[in-house]
Amino acid sequence: MRGIDAVSVRDLDALGDTDLLRATSVGRVLVTADNDFLYLANVTDEHSGIIFDVQEDHSLGDWVKNLELICLIYSPQDMKNRGDYSGIETE
Numbered sequence: 262m263r264g265i266d267a268v269s270v271r272d273l274d275a276l277g278d279t280d281l282l283r284a285t286s287v288g289r290v291l292v293t294a295d296n297d298f299l300y301l302a303n304v305t306d307e308h309s310g311i312i313f314d315v316q317e318d319h320s321l322g323d324w325v326k327n328l329e330l331i332c333l334i335y336s337p338q339d340m341k342n343r344g345d346y347s348g349i350e351t352e
Contacts, residue, residue: 285309302344310340
């Protein structure tokens, strides 16, 4: 069973780097609430995957539950070049 292995740009000491390029270079799916990445998902040739949702609409717990579900359904290979509007469900 795969789980969530998350790092932030702060963890990587990469504040100010281009997030999508950085995530791709280290083989990580980018999780974001910045809708600019929805456009980038469609125009970038290669990336490790992008998961998007509206941050203000959901609690941190909602985000974690949804990411756990995505990790169960998709392998890292499945996420390559995939842009996903996660549609986090709230209770």
